[in-house]
Amino acid sequence: MLHIDRIVLREIRLRLKQPFRISSGEVTERRILLLELTDRVGATAWSECVAGEHPNYSSEAIDTAWVATEQWVAPRVLGRSIEAPGDVFALLEHDFRGHLMAKAGVEMGCWGLAATQAGVSLSTLLGGVRERIAVGISLGIQPSPAALVAKVQESLAAGYQKVKIKIEPGNDVAFVRAARDAVGPDAHLMADANNAYTLDDVATLQALDELGLMMIEQPLAHDDLVRHATLQRQLRTPICLDETIISLDRAQDMVALGAGRIINIKPGRVGGFAASIAIHDFCQEQGIPVWCGGMLESGIGRAYNVALASLPNFTMPGDVSPSARYWTQDVVTPEWTMQEGWVTVPRATPGIGVAIDRERIDALTVRTAELRA
Numbered sequence: 001m002l003h004i005d006r007i008v009l010r011e012i013r014l015r016l017k018q019p020f021r022i023s024s025g026e027v028t029e030r031r032i033l034l035l036e037l038t039d040r041v042g043a044t045a046w047s048e049c050v051a052g053e054h055p056n057y058s059s060e061a062i063d064t065a066w067v068a069t070e071q072w073v074a075p076r077v078l079g080r081s082i083e084a085p086g087d088v089f090a091l092l093e094h095d096f097r098g099h100l101m102a103k104a105g106v107e108m109g110c111w112g113l114a115a116t117q118a119g120v121s122l123s124t125l126l127g128g129v130r131e132r133i134a135v136g137i138s139l140g141i142q143p144s145p146a147a148l149v150a151k152v153q154e155s156l157a158a159g160y161q162k163v164k165i166k167i168e169p170g171n172d173v174a175f176v177r178a179a180r181d182a183v184g185p186d187a188h189l190m191a192d193a194n195n196a197y198t199l200d201d202v203a204t205l206q207a208l209d210e211l212g213l214m215m216i217e218q219p220l221a222h223d224d225l226v227r228h229a230t231l232q233r234q235l236r237t238p239i240c241l242d243e244t245i246i247s248l249d250r251a252q253d254m255v256a257l258g259a260g261r262i263i264n265i266k267p268g269r270v271g272g273f274a275a276s277i278a279i280h281d282f283c284q285e286q287g288i289p290v291w292c293g294g295m296l297e298s299g300i301g302r303a304y305n306v307a308l309a310s311l312p313n314f315t316m317p318g319d320v321s322p323s324a325r326y327w328t329q330d331v332v333t334p335e336w337t338m339q340e341g342w343v344t345v346p347r348a349t350p351g352i353g354v355a356i357d358r359e360r361i362d363a364l365t366v367r368t369a370e371l372r373a
């Protein structure tokens, strides 16, 4: 039983070691919304809302998520007796459209709290089976093909099991081809366009189709399944959908329409873990592989991604790079590390599996709000 009495919101600012550029925008410093949930007997759990600074990935941003959490999400759970964390999503969805990242921050925190209460790892609570997760890296758009080649080679040498190359019109075929030529036909490469193309660009996408990619992620508009289906019919490379899959229904639509063959599950994008598990289970039945995406999370959000990726149908390497790939210092101890392309799932530790570095978080905090029942 969950009975949450208090939720503290904080915004922290964490500078990335290197700016991260995708087709729809660049990030140099992450503004991250952290939540601390406290139950009636004083147990606590931290969680993270993955909304970015600007509404370029989805319509949400940290400032809208802050308001949504304060005004509508938190009041639905505070002071209420909730049987199980799996019940929270329905509570948040009833007559409440959108704001999925804001909802996910609270919903996932409820799972974290339930794991802490039960004295089991978050992975165990979710039904995870893996001891370790295969790790891929997502490389932002680079200034030149040569710069990209250096990054790709460095990533493979570091052990990453998949290298995702961000692309946009003008910075695509020549970049990916240079990478492919440099690392050979067997290297696990993929591309992610973050919606930068239309069906007018089929020739470009067909040129990418010749480069032996594991998949092409979200080439077309964020909310468009029909055109992705048209495109998939013209490509051998599987399309992987990211932005479009905001619910189980959308995953079902993808399969019904043939709009893609792989799904990148980001729990923040779908409203949390209940929806993530539902999509995972549906994809498993349908023979659709899934992998866990990332949103440049701090070590707190990363703990949730690692736990989710331990479910059985997460059969492809996730965008779950270790802390040091992003930050000079993370906000958790121990930091997330990678050994030969694998991150260990902390299955023996109750709760989210890492301790919160409160002092560091205090030093990084720029605003707080305390919400009570």
Ligand code: OSB
Pocket (backbone or CB within 6 Å): 022, 057, 137, 138, 192, 194, 242, 293, 294, 295, 296, 297, 319, 320, 321
């Ligand atoms: O499309 O997967 C994406 C980061 C921000 C917004 C969108 C995306 C990404 C990434 C980063 O690819 C993955 C990571 O967290 O390392």
Ligand code: MG
Pocket (backbone or CB within 6 Å): 192, 194, 217, 218, 242, 243, 264, 293
């Ligand atoms: Mg993506």
